[in-house]
Amino acid sequence: xxxxxxxxxxxxxxxxxxxxxxxxxxxxxxxxxxxxxxxxxxxxxxxxxxxxxxxxxxxxxxxxxxxxxxxxxxxxxxxxxxxxxxxxxxxxxxxxxxxxxxxxxxxxxxxxxxxxxxxxxxxxxxxxxxxxxxxxxxxxxxxxxxxxxxxxxxxxxxxxxxxxxxxxxxxxxxxxxxxxxxxxxxxxxxxxxxxxxxxxxxxxxxxxxxxxxxxxxxxxxxxxxxxxxxxxxxxxxxxxxxxxxxxxxxxxxxxxxxxxxxxxxxxxxxxxxxxxxxxxxxxxxxxxxxxxxxxxxxxxxxxxxxxxxxxxxx
Amino acid sequence: xxxxxxxxxxxxxxxxxxxxxxxxxxxxxxxxxxxxxxxxxxxxxxxxxxxxxxxxxxxxxxxxxxxxxxxxxxxxxxxxxxxxxxxxxxxxxxxxxxxxxxxxxxxxxxxxxxxxxxxxxxxxxxxxxxxxxxxxxxxxxxxxxxxxxxxxxxxxxxxxxxxxxxxxxxxxxxxxxxxxxxxxxxxxxxxxxxxxxxxxxxxxxxxxxxxxxxxxxxxxxxxxxxxxxxxxxxxxxxxxxxxxxxxxxxxxxxxxxxxxxxxxxxxxxxxxxxxxxxxxxxxxxxxxxxxxxxxxxxxxxxxxxxxxxxxxxx
Numbered sequence: 001x002x003x004x005x006x007x008x009x010x011x012x013x014x015x016x017x018x019x020x021x022x023x024x025x026x027x028x029x030x031x032x033x034x035x036x037x038x039x040x041x042x043x044x045x046x047x048x049x050x051x052x053x054x055x056x057x058x059x060x061x062x063x064x065x066x067x068x069x070x071x072x073x074x075x076x077x078x079x080x081x082x083x084x085x086x087x088x089x090x091x092x093x094x095x096x097x098x099x100x101x102x103x104x105x106x107x108x109x110x111x112x113x114x115x116x117x118x119x120x121x122x123x124x125x126x127x128x129x130x131x132x133x134x135x136x137x138x139x140x141x142x143x144x145x146x147x148x149x150x151x152x153x154x155x156x157x158x159x160x161x162x163x164x165x166x167x168x169x170x171x172x173x174x175x176x177x178x179x180x181x182x183x184x185x186x187x188x189x190x191x192x193x194x195x196x197x198x199x200x201x202x203x204x205x206x207x208x209x210x211x212x213x214x215x216x217x218x219x220x221x222x223x224x225x226x227x228x229x230x231x232x233x234x235x236x237x238x239x240x241x242x243x244x245x246x247x248x249x250x251x252x253x254x255x256x257x258x259x260x261x262x263x264x265x266x267x268x269x270x271x272x273x274x275x276x277x278x279x280x281x282x283x284x285x286x287x288x289x290x291x292x293x294x295x296x297x298x299x300x301x302x303x304x305x306x307x308x309x310x311x312x313x314x
Numbered sequence: 315x316x317x318x319x320x321x322x323x324x325x326x327x328x329x330x331x332x333x334x335x336x337x338x339x340x341x342x343x344x345x346x347x348x349x350x351x352x353x354x355x356x357x358x359x360x361x362x363x364x365x366x367x368x369x370x371x372x373x374x375x376x377x378x379x380x381x382x383x384x385x386x387x388x389x390x391x392x393x394x395x396x397x398x399x400x401x402x403x404x405x406x407x408x409x410x411x412x413x414x415x416x417x418x419x420x421x422x423x424x425x426x427x428x429x430x431x432x433x434x435x436x437x438x439x440x441x442x443x444x445x446x447x448x449x450x451x452x453x454x455x456x457x458x459x460x461x462x463x464x465x466x467x468x469x470x471x472x473x474x475x476x477x478x479x480x481x482x483x484x485x486x487x488x489x490x491x492x493x494x495x496x497x498x499x500x501x502x503x504x505x506x507x508x509x510x511x512x513x514x515x516x517x518x519x520x521x522x523x524x525x526x527x528x529x530x531x532x533x534x535x536x537x538x539x540x541x542x543x544x545x546x547x548x549x550x551x552x553x554x555x556x557x558x559x560x561x562x563x564x565x566x567x568x569x570x571x572x573x574x575x576x577x578x579x580x581x582x583x584x585x586x587x588x589x590x591x592x593x594x595x596x597x598x599x600x601x602x603x604x605x606x607x608x609x610x611x612x613x614x615x616x617x618x619x620x621x622x623x624x625x626x627x628x
Contacts, residue, residue: 023387060386061397067382072374073337079401083375086400087393089427090510094520097487101518110491113403113425173411177424177500184494196404204415206408 003045004229005182006304008038009219009280010052011235014297015088022060031088032095039099040301042107042187049182049226050092053215054084054193055132062133077132077164078196078208085113085192092189100187109187115173115206116195116213116221122167130166130212135159165211167197169218173206175225182226194218216280224287230304231284231292233277238296240278240310242268254311257285281312290314317359318543319496320618322352323533323594324366325549328611329402336374345402346409353413354615356421356501363496363540364406367529368398368507369446376447391446391478392510392522399427399506406503414501423501429487429520430509430527430535436481444480444526449473479525481511483532487520489539496540508532530594538601544618545598545606547591552610554592554624556582568625571599595626604628 014034020026041048058080065074075083089111096109128151136144141152141160152160172178172195181188194213198206216233223231239251242263255263260278269275274294281292295302295309303309328348334340355362372394379388389397403425410423442465450458455466455474466474486492486505495502508527512520530547537545553565556577569577574592583589588608595606609616609623617623 021387024389024393064378064382064386067385068378071381072378073335075338075401079338079404082400082404083397084400086396086398086403086427087389089400090393090396090429090522093427093488094429094512094522098519108488108490110488111427113400113407113427115404115408174407174422174424176422177495180498180500181491181494186491186494198408205412208404208408 003047004304005226006041006046006230006232007049007051007219007223007226007228008041008300009216009231009233010034010050011233011297012053012055013236014234015052015091016056022056028091028095031091032098034297035092035095035099036102037297037300038096039103039105041304042100042105043103044301044304046304047182047185049178049188049190049222049228051189051191051215051219051222052088052092052193054081054088057087058084058193059133066134076208077210077212078198081193081196082113085111085196088192089113089189096187096189107185107187109189110181111189112174112178112181114178114191114195115198116169116191116218117171117173118167118197118199118209118211118213119170120199120201122165124165124167124211128163128165131155131161131163132212133162135161166214167211169195169213169221172218172221172225173198178222179225191215191218191222214276214280216276217283220280220284220287223284223289229290231281231289232300232304233280233292233294234297234300235277235294236296238299238308240269240274240294244268244274252310254313257282257312257314260312278312285312285314317361318618319540320355320360320544320546321363321365321533321537321540321542322355322614323530323545323547324348324364325547325611326367326369327550328548329366329405330370336370342405342409345405346412348611349406349409349413350416351611351614352410353417353419355618356414356419357417358615358618360618361496361499363492363502363504363536363542365503365505365529365533365536366402366406366507368395368402371401372398372507373447380448390522391524391526392512395507395510396427399425399510402506403427403503410501410503421499421501423503424495425503426488426492426495428492428505428509429512430483430505430532431485431487432481432511432513432523432525432527433484434513434515436479438479438481438525442477442479445469445475445477446526447476449475480528481525483509483527483535486532486535486539487512492536493539505529505532505536528590528594530590531597534594534598534601537598537603543604545595545603546614546618547594547606547608548611548614549591549608550610552613552622554583554588554608558582558588566624568627571596571626571628574626592626599626599628
């Protein structure tokens with residue numbers, strides 16, 4: 001098989017599965033399984049960079065801040081995101097190392113803490129949409145709106161939750177370090193949780209913002225950065241479907257970029273789930289990528305061999 | 315000034331000062347000041363790698379885990395250490411970027427999450443000495459000893475505290491990534507808190523351990539890794555002293571390695587404070603380093619110019 005450059009974007013279930021409490025033991029077990037699959041891709045001759053979500057982990061960190069707030073100052077969302085990159089990056093790099101040794105592959109691994117530059121005039125800042133952290137009662141939600149200036153939304157049957165803006169990523173600040181390592185054969189883990197969102201003030205000063213960048217959108221940026229041939233987005237399902245969840249559901253083996261764009265405009269792929277994944281695939285192809293694939297973790301290797309998943313090409 | 319390779323080991327007060335509560339605002343302010351000083355070293359033409367402690371930060375993370383333990387599973391010490399590397403690395407790399415831009419220097423910065431390999435047969439595992447995390451009552455301490463198999467020690471007037479082993483660092487697992495970046499001109503932030511301690515089992519499988527590696531000892535390893543000329547250990551005081559805190563206190567401008575070793579053997583430098591710093595300086599010189607300096611953050615630049623601090627040479 002020819003060597004290819006692949007960016008693997010891990011879905012939540014690669015680290016924590018539904019129904020799990022989120023102990024370190026559970027997460028390490030999932031991550032070890034995930035890394036064995038990635039090691040297979042490396043053995044096949046691919047150069048791999050890895051990125052990942054952080055929703056449940058940053059949610060737990062935020063909740064711990066909340067529960068401890070009478071004793072210790074809570075950290076803002078950007079700092080909590082950095083903590084989650086540390087936590088998940090550590091589990092991934094250690095487990096990747098174990099999986100590579102088991103496969104008798106001598107390939108270095110490193111996590112680069114990543115900040116994602118966003119535009120401080122991004123319209124998303126006027127319209128927070130991304131729910132984060134714990135659920136609150138209606139009364140507590142009103143207090144937080146008043147005291148913290150948070151935007152709260154009700155999730156039926158579960159309570160109120162904070163929503164933050166989800167601005168578009170315009171650059172990865174650690175791009176030089178990431179591409180240097182990738183070019184030198186290091187398996188780079190980067191841009192966890194979409195990267196820590198930062199804005200540049202008028203004088204160029206950087207500061208973190210209370211926002212979340214969509215991880216698949218940042219994955220497309222990362223894939224362009226390392227000149228990836230393939231962007232491999234791993235999720236819960238093996239294929240992207242039309243009319244998902246209806247009797248007329250139709251799983252797709254492949255789409256052209258134009259078809260993907262049309263389905264997206266028709267509303268086939270919901271905003272919170274498959275929408276951003278397909279959109280990121282299109283962006284990756286727009287920026288010169290060769291092939292984008294959406295599939296499940298288990299089918300990653302088959303998908304790269306063209307035998308599973310939904311493949312999107314120009 | 316000739317370009318030199320310098321490893322800067324930041325003391326606790328570079329990130330959080332005594333009496334501060336540890337808010338993100340306080341920490342960012344301290345870190346920005348610290349990074350302006352490091353940017354001066356870069357402007358002087360030095361290639362710099364940065365390492366740092368994590369005591370107060372990992373202490374807060376552990377306490378948050380404790381306070382939230384009825385709701386969320388607490389994370390083990392290695393994972394908390396990884397979180398603290400994420401948190402502090404983020405603050406440092408963002409602030410470093412800001413300081414470099416202000417100085418009109420275009421130098422990339424990146425934090426590499428770092429694991430430190432320790433020997434699973436290190437005698438330190440039989441004799442835990444390093445206090446970590448919150449203080450407990452005598453009764454709570456007894457429960458933790460019984461249920462968690464923790465070793466607890468009493469700190470007079472403050473309560474009981476967990477102590478963990480402090481094994482000797484034998485290798486930095488991300489050494490190839492760190493040296494690749496350093497050689498390519500990146501200011502690398504690495505080995506925070508001494509690095510996350512891991513052991514290799516008989517079959518080579520890595521796993522994190524509940525221990526803390528002395529950060530100055532790991533700094534000496536990092537300095538050797540990047541072939542540093544100078545190891546610059548920054549702390550609260552400008553100079554190392556003999557008979558510290560007595561009427562006969564004598565501040566030292568310099569020592570030879572042999573003198574440093576003799577003073578250390580005489581017990582001039584206490585184990586918890588100046589001892590490991592001087593010991594690390596000696597190790598650095600033993601491994602081929604040219605010059606080791608202990609001084610305060612404020613005098614860092616002067617010290618490198620030979621005009622402040624305590625310099626130890628072969």
